[in-house]
Amino acid sequence: MGRLTREAAAEVSAPGVTPARSHPESVGHLHLGFGAFHRAHQGLYTERAMALSGDRSWGVLGVTGRRPDVARTMAEQGGAYGVLVRHPDGDRLDLVDAVLDVLAAEQEDAIADALADERTRVVTLTITEQAYADPATSIPLRRLAAGLARRHERSRAPLSVISCDNLSDNGRVLRDAVGRLLEPGSALASWVADTVAFPSSMVDRIVPATTPADVEAAAALSGLVDHGLVVAEPFSQWVVQDDLVAGHPGWDRVGVQLVPDVAGWEQLKLRVLNTSHSLLAWQGALAGHDTISSAAADPALHQQVVALMDEVATVLQPPPGADVPGYRAEVLRRFANPMIRHTTAQVARDGSRKLPERVFGTMRDQLAAGLRPEWTARLVGLWLAYLARFRDPSSDPLAPEVLALLDEGPDEVTVVRRVCRLIAPAAEDVLQDEVVTVMADALREASSNARRATS
Numbered sequence: 001m002g003r004l005t006r007e008a009a010a011e012v013s014a015p016g017v018t019p020a021r022s023h024p025e026s027v028g029h030l031h032l033g034f035g036a037f038h039r040a041h042q043g044l045y046t047e048r049a050m051a052l053s054g055d056r057s058w059g060v061l062g063v064t065g066r067r068p069d070v071a072r073t074m075a076e077q078g079g080a081y082g083v084l085v086r087h088p089d090g091d092r093l094d095l096v097d098a099v100l101d102v103l104a105a106e107q108e109d110a111i112a113d114a115l116a117d118e119r120t121r122v123v124t125l126t127i128t129e130q131a132y133a134d135p136a137t138s139i140p141l142r143r144l145a146a147g148l149a150r151r152h153e154r155s156r157a158p159l160s161v162i163s164c165d166n167l168s169d170n171g172r173v174l175r176d177a178v179g180r181l182l183e184p185g186s187a188l189a190s191w192v193a194d195t196v197a198f199p200s201s202m203v204d205r206i207v208p209a210t211t212p213a214d215v216e217a218a219a220a221l222s223g224l225v226d227h228g229l230v231v232a233e234p235f236s237q238w239v240v241q242d243d244l245v246a247g248h249p250g251w252d253r254v255g256v257q258l259v260p261d262v263a264g265w266e267q268l269k270l271r272v273l274n275t276s277h278s279l280l281a282w283q284g285a286l287a288g289h290d291t292i293s294s295a296a297a298d299p300a301l302h303q304q305v306v307a308l309m310d311e312v313a314t315v316l317q318p319p320p321g322a323d324v325p326g327y328r329a330e331v332l333r334r335f336a337n338p339m340i341r342h343t344t345a346q347v348a349r350d351g352s353r354k355l356p357e358r359v360f361g362t363m364r365d366q367l368a369a370g371l372r373p374e375w376t377a378r379l380v381g382l383w384l385a386y387l388a389r390f391r392d393p394s395s396d397p398l399a400p401e402v403l404a405l406l407d408e409g410p411d412e413v414t415v416v417r418r419v420c421r422l423i424a425p426a427a428e429d430v431l432q433d434e435v436v437t438v439m440a441d442a443l444r445e446a447s448s449n450a451r452r453a454t455s
């Protein structure tokens with residue numbers, strides 16, 4: 001069987017396969033963090049927008065951070081790849097030729113040149129939440145700042161830089177992080193403040209890691225082997241703050257929502273979908289479920305997710321006109337899609353970065369409304385029970401420190417308080433005695449359930 005190439009991606013004619021149709025001529029869209037999610041989401045929107053408009057000046061230049069092998073694989077395929085869309089009733093394959101090249105992070109000079117090129121008009125990022133925590137040590141953010149400096153020297157052309165990571169207010173977070181890498185008061189810092197836009201964006205599509213079985217399933221449809229393949233659920237949503245100062249590929253014509261304010265969309269998604277996903281991942285793994293769909297089919301876990309969603313909904317500020325009950329029902333259907341093998345271990349990662357962002361805000365709002373956090377507080381205990389059970393140092397950037405606190409004891413209440421101060425130093429107001437007690441009870445209960453399940 002042959003390998004997927006640019007030419008083959010455009011020519012394939014097979015049931016269930018959409019051939020590549022964008023055929024770009026030059027780069028207009030640069031992406032930092034060329035992982036699976038970008039390819040299944042922003043990459044596909046740009047492919048469709050170029051195919052629809054016929055404007056071939058929006059080709060994608062990817063930059064991969066920790067995976068130079070991805071750059072090599074993409075080069076072997078001329079940038080072409082497929083998105084295997086797993087519907088409950090069968091697979092479809094969308095082929096993409098929007099990507100003109102993929103650089104590895106070491107190619108600093110080429111990355112800065114591409115960011116300085118005035119034909120590059122939008123930059124998107126999927127660099128994971130933790131890459132924003134300390135800009136001074138974040139390679140993608142340093143590459144971005146170096147590229148902006150070169151653009152300032154060369155053309156000073158406007159640019160939109162869009163975070164597509166699951167962070168609330170991600171545009172402001174990114175702008176502030178980049179600002180910390182520039183000399184305060186310098187001409188460069190003023191130019192960035194005045195000319196570079198950092199729109200916030202809410203992204204949503206479940207994209208699990210690709211497996212060899214997925215590559216075989218895609219090959220069965222197209223007749224071609226694709227080592228750049230990514231897998232996705234049918235659902236996809238991208239809501240972008242309408243502040244794209246240097247144009248865009250026509251994303252609004254292919255389903256991207258350009259809105260004045262993304263905050264309500266971000267809150268709806270992070271608080272309803274991502275917290276429920278974390279609950280299914282931590283509880284699911286503790287109960288022996290390998291995948292989210294298997295955890296979602298467990299009646300006890302289903303009930304817990306519904307209870308968490310009920311609680312979150314009491315203090316939610318959704319976007320105007322949002323159908324929250326419909327959204328919740330759809331999220332539950334998406335989690336249950338048996339064709340998506342999203343492992344609980346993948347979704348369980350990085351709890352110390354997710355909880356402060358996604359859960360402490362809800363608890364604060366609950367307390368302000370006179371409501372007692374129950375499942376939101378329990379999530380903290382579940383994460384700790386997960387860490388204590390699997391003891392995987394790679395599952396969280398703070399795993400070593402948190403595991404040391406768990407080992408030190410002397411009791412769950414003390415541990416929970418110390419861990420919360422470590423992961424969310426500004427959340428002391430949330431750590432009221434009754435809330436900490438709920439967290440500690442959940443840790444104790446989940447740990448003893450896990451011990452029983454494995455003995």
Ligand SMILES: NC(=O)c1ccc[n+]([C@@H]2O[C@H](COP(=O)([O-])OP(=O)(O)OC[C@H]3O[C@@H](n4cnc5c(N)ncnc54)[C@H](O)[C@@H]3O)[C@@H](O)[C@H]2O)c1
Binds near residue numbers: 034
């Ligand atoms: N996978 C999903 O379902 C999904 C859905 C919505 C949003 N997202 C967002 O996209 C992000 C990436 O998800 P993914 O599935 O593509 O993961 P991935 O592991 O496939 O890709 C992550 C990319 O970021 C780069 N990167 C991360 N940290 C870096 C660092 N410190 N330095 C340099 N490069 C770094 C990696 O090299 C890689 O290219 C998530 O963290 C999340 O914020 C993912």
Ligand SMILES: O=P(O)(O)OC[C@@H](O)[C@@H](O)[C@H](O)[C@H](O)CO
Binds near residue numbers: 206274278346
């Ligand atoms: O990507 P993370 O690590 O922030 O969270 C894991 C999943 O919950 C997440 O990737 C969802 O699949 C995604 O946010 C759905 O749009």
